[in-house]
C-alpha cells in the first residue's frame with residue numbers, strides 16, 4: 052500500500068512521518084477510538100476530485116465520538132475543510148480514500164472513558180476497489196456474531212469493535228469466500244464485515260433496520276434513496292432471516308469501501324441466477340455516476356476539492 056505523504060495531525064497538516072503517537076496512547080491500548088471512511092472520486096472530464104457526502108460522514112464521526120464521551124474540538128464543517136486541505140496538499144488526481152480517526156491521546160494506563168483528551172488525525176491514500184470483483188462475490192454466513200449495542204455500540208464506527216469485523220473477514224477469506232454475512236445475537240442478518248446488506252425478494256428491496264446492530268451506513272442511505280426515487284422500487288427496513296438470503300432474487304453489499312457489490316453466491320448456494328441481477332447492475336451505474344459528480348440532481352452530495 053502506498054503511504055500518505057501528509058497527515059492532518061494535532062490541528063495542522065504535517066509530513067506523514069511526523070504524525071506519530073506513543074505506545075502508551077490510550078486508544079492504541081484499548082481500542083477507544085472512532086474512525087470514518089470517505090472516498091474521493093476523480094472526475095477526469097472536469098479535472099476535479101469530489102468527496103462523497105463528507106458532511107454526513109463527519110456527522111456520524113462526531114456521533115460515534117459522542118458514544119465514547121469524546122468531545123471533539125471540531126465541527127463537521129471544520130473537518131470537511133481540513134480534509135479538503137489535506138487532499139489539496141496531497142494533490143491527488145485519482146480516486147482516494149480518506150481515514151479520519153479520533154483517539155484519546157493520553158499516555159496512561161487505565162480502562163475508562165472519562166477525563167481523557169481526544170485528538171483527531173486524518174490521512175488519505177490513493178484507492179481503488181475494496182473487493183476483488185464487485186460484480187460477483189461468493190460469501191459465507193460467519194460463525195462469529197455481530198457486536199451488540201449493549202456490548203460495543205454497533206451503530207458507531209468504534210475502533211475496538213473492528214476486532215469483530217477482522218475475525219469475520221479473515222475466517223471468510225481463509226475458507227475461500229470473498230466476504231461474510233454476519234448475524235446478530237438473535238440470529239437475524241445484520242450486515243457484512245464492513246458493509247451493509249440489501250436483498251431483493253419478490254421485487255421488494257429489504258435491508259435490516261438500524262436496530263439490528265448495523266452501522267448506520269451513509270451508502271445504505273444513498274441506496275435507499277436511489278432505489279425509491281430513481282428506480283421506483285419499494286424499500287422495507289425489517290428483520291431478515293438467514294434463509295431469506297438463500298431465496299433472494301438478488302443480494303448486494305454496500306458501503307464506502309465496497310461501493311455496491313453483488314452477492315451472487317452464499318455458502319455454495321446460487322443467489323438468483325448466480326450472476327449480478329438487473330437491479331444491482333442498474334443501481335451500480337446510477338451510484339458511480341453520482342459519486343463522480345456526473346449526475347446534476349445529486350451534485351450537492353459531492354464536495355469539490357479543487
Ligand SMILES: Cc1ncc(COP(=O)(O)O)c(C=O)c1O
Nearest residue numbers: 245246247266268269270306307
Ligand atoms: C461495519 C460497517 N458496516 C457498514 C459500513 C458501510 O458504511 P458507509 O456506507 O457509511 O461507508 C461500514 C463502512 O464503513 C462498516 O465498517
